[in-house]
Amino acid sequence: MSALMQATALVGRPVVTLAGDEIGQVKDVVYTVADGRVTGFTLAGRGLLAGPLRRALPWAGVHAVGPDAVMIRDEDVFTDRDELAERTELRDHNLIGGTVLTEGGTALGTVDDVVLDIGASADVVGYRLVTSEAIPPAGRSVLLPLPGKVAASGEALVVPESVAGLVVDDLAEFTAAVRSVRSVPEGERSCA
């Protein structure tokens, strides 16, 4: 069983062991382009003035992602932050605010959030966009389904032409849109 969730909803969520110890809170959701999945979370300490922690939480160490906390078995699941992502990536490669371009060079809008399908893994299945003139009316918030793999650098995110016509307004319609874009063979996606 899996559930759709917006990635920014995870930022700030407490990380708690099954023994009930609160270790910190989620700071960054780290998304690996190679497999289109979340590979883990960087962490910050608790409280207003707490800074980032050296240790990070790999996805394999997550016991459950609940509505109020990310549960882990115990403190042995942590890894070093540098194992998860480079410092320059953490500083410069935030997807939020990035521009989404089609393979034909049309700017569809800017990323407002990332939609995750959370089950045994956490797959990136779409972006929440604030639309440009290419998807009228401009400034609207829509959900854009993604094929399995997309190009993303943090500055520009490139998607096939065909997905531009599959934007939906809410999560209820989104599952069908994702199914539709993922059922198209990779070679035919840009020919819509």
Added chain:
Amino acid sequence: MDWWVWIFVTMAIAVLAAGLIPAIQRLRRRGGVVVHQLGNEPKGRSR
């Protein structure tokens, strides 16, 4: 105080501020969704 003391103190404050402001900004950076690139292996990863 002599004029050169004021210059020294002002320069010391400027140097401290130049170092501290980026450090505070790094600490205060809000979380988000970070992209880890294909073939860009973080340092220290065991293979």
